[in-house]
Amino acid sequence: MVRVRFAPSPTGYLHVGGARTALFNWLFARHSGGTFVLRIEDTDRERSTDEAIEQIVASLRWLGLDWDEYYRQAERHERHLDAAESLLRAGLVYEKDGAWWFRVPEAGDTVVHDELVGDVRFDNEQLKDFVIRRSDGTFVYNFVVVVDDVDMGITHVIRGDEHLNNTPKQIRIYQALGHPLPLFYHLPMILGADRGKLSKRHGATSVLEYRDRGILPDALVNFLVRLGWAYGDEEVFSREDLVRLFALEGLNKSAAVFEDAKLLWLNQQHMKRADLGFLLDRVEPLVLARARVTPEMWSAADRDRLAVGAHLLRDRAKTLADLATTMEMLFPLPVEREADAAAAPSTAERRTLIALADAIEPLTPGSPEEIERAVRATLDREGVTLKDAAHSCRLAVTGRKVGPGLFEILSAVGPRLVAERLRNAAEGNAT
RNA sequence: GGUCCCGUCGUCUAGCGGCCUAGGAUAUCGGGCUCUCAUCCCGGGGACACGGGUUCGAAUCCCGUCGGGACCGCCA
Numbered sequence: 001m002v003r004v005r006f007a008p009s010p011t012g013y014l015h016v017g018g019a020r021t022a023l024f025n026w027l028f029a030r031h032s033g034g035t036f037v038l039r040i041e042d043t044d045r046e047r048s049t050d051e052a053i054e055q056i057v058a059s060l061r062w063l064g065l066d067w068d069e070y071y072r073q074a075e076r077h078e079r080h081l082d083a084a085e086s087l088l089r090a091g092l093v094y095e096k097d098g099a100w101w102f103r104v105p106e107a108g109d110t111v112v113h114d115e116l117v118g119d120v121r122f123d124n125e126q127l128k129d130f131v132i133r134r135s136d137g138t139f140v141y142n143f144v145v146v147v148d149d150v151d152m153g154i155t156h157v158i159r160g161d162e163h164l165n166n167t168p169k170q171i172r173i174y175q176a177l178g179h180p181l182p183l184f185y186h187l188p189m190i191l192g193a194d195r196g197k198l199s200k201r202h203g204a205t206s207v208l209e210y211r212d213r214g215i216l217p218d219a220l221v222n223f224l225v226r227l228g229w230a231y232g233d234e235e236v237f238s239r240e241d242l243v244r245l246f247a248l249e250g251l252n253k254s255a256a257v258f259e260d261a262k263l264l265w266l267n268q269q270h271m272k273r274a275d276l277g278f279l280l281d282r283v284e285p286l287v288l289a290r291a292r293v294t295p296e297m298w299s300a301a302d303r304d305r306l307a308v309g310a311h312l313l314r315d316r317a318k319t320l321a322d323l324a325t326t327m328e329m330l331f332p333l334p335v336e337r338e339a340d341a342a343a344a345p346s347t348a349e350r351r352t353l354i355a356l357a358d359a360i361e362p363l364t365p366g367s368p369e370e371i372e373r374a375v376r377a378t379l380d381r382e383g384v385t386l387k388d389a390a391h392s393c394r395l396a397v398t399g400r401k402v403g404p405g406l407f408e409i410l411s412a413v414g415p416r417l418v419a420e421r422l423r424n425a426a427e428g429n430a431t
Numbered sequence: 432g433g434u435c436c437c438g439u440c441g442u443c444u445a446g447c448g449g450c451c452u453a454g455g456a457u458a459u460c461g462g463g464c465u466c467u468c469a470u471c472c473c474g475g476g477g478a479c480a481c482g483g484g485u486u487c488g489a490a491u492c493c494c495g496u497c498g499g500g501a502c503c504g505c506c507a
Contacts, residue, residue, distance in 0.1 A: 117437090140505065161436065162502065164502080228443090229444095230445065236456095261458055265456085316468065316470080391466075
């Protein structure tokens with residue numbers, strides 16, 4: 001039975017590196033029908049905060065990584081003490097300066113059998129004796145991590161490779177506790193664009209920042225899993241695909257650079273595939289956050305019309321934030337023209353806009369075909385080609401120089417609002 | 432400094448001794464479609480860090496060099 005864990009220390013927000021570690025553990029557990037444990041490593045009272053725990057939990061929830069068991073290490077002090085005392089009684093631990101020290105034999109070496117990087121040999125002289133219990137009575141990481149992994153029956157330890165050098169120490173503790181070793185997998189790091197440690201100056205590192213930028217959780221998951229894992233030539237994976245296909249054997253052992261470009265592309269792919277209702281629910285808070293569309297306006301809008309609009313607009317959006325911005329054109333708000341859009345329409349253009357407004361206003365909503373017929377007939381009558389009229393018409397109705405097909409977007413905005421905006425543009429009004 | 436890990440197009444990767452004049456994706460450039468942009472389709476340029484071995488044959492195995500990173504705490 002597979003039992004794995006993600007064990008963050010609550011000293012800050014969940015960054016994308018930690019998220020990927022959590023993801024690999026979760027995928028492996030779900031793929032194999034095993035158990036995924038979330039264990040908060042809050043033994044460092046000085047630096048651990050409840051706020052950080054809340055952030056980590058919120059991040060994992062948003063990513064859709066659900067856990068089967070939850071522990072807080074600080075609550076397991078009695079158990080840690082029991083284990084330490086048993087080692088003390090056995091003479092494997094001694095006390096010095098108020099701290100408890102774990103004895104490591106000076107001769108020989110300790111080999112870490114890592115499933116990813118292979119056998120790594122450490123000379124015991126490098127290990128030396130180390131503290132497992134501080135003089136203030138609290139326990140240190142290298143000790144509690146083993147006690148907890150043993151107690152929780154962890155079968156596969158999948159973690160960042162910054163822990164590889166700690167592993168021989170932990171192996172000595174497993175042995176002292178008389179417990180067989182789990183399988184170890186030390187994952188390579190995620191790097192910034194300069195191949196240095198990923199940090200703030202490389203851009204967003206917090207999972208929640210990606211949520212706020214309008215990235216879909218499935219897209220971030222897809223992106224993170226591809227940093228170190230591949231399945232042939234496939235690039236776009238749904239969550240279900242990943243659970244079905246994921247295998248630890250496919251994991252890479254070299255570090256990967258985190259680059260936004262492909263994440264954005266993947267996000268677009270996931271947005272294109274998303275259910276429209278799901279997409280609307282996700283984009284709603286971002287639209288409302290912009291504070292132009294009010295909650296009343298959102299709920300008053302016809303949901304089918306919004307869905308059609310979102311469908312048209314999403315092909316041009318890399319993120320939900322992009323989509324939220326352009327979706328404002330579907331609401332009864334003043335049209336906001338792009339900064340570099342053309343100046344006021346010419347006299348001939350005004351004439352055409354008015355004619356189009358007259359033709360479109362009485363139409364029934366929801367029929368792009370009907371609008372197309374009306375627009376084409378009007379333009380024929382005015383002696384204007386579609387090519388010439390489309391730009392000023394689109395600009396008048398959407399405020400943008402580019403966008404979805406003219407008839408589709410006119411239909412999605414709706415005849416009455418279209419007519420109003422065409423007339424406003426013809427009159428040179430701001431609204 | 433010591434110990435350890437890693438090294439294929441700018442980036443993510445496929446490759447696990449012959450299928451590789453190295454494949455895919457992204458980014459970039461060019462073309463097509465079109466009312467615009469995007470999507471989409473077609474095409475271009477772009478990599479096995481370097482040097483030695485082993486082998487009939489190496490991106491793949493071994494050694495060295497160089498480069499990058501991690502850890503060396505009574506932090507996790």
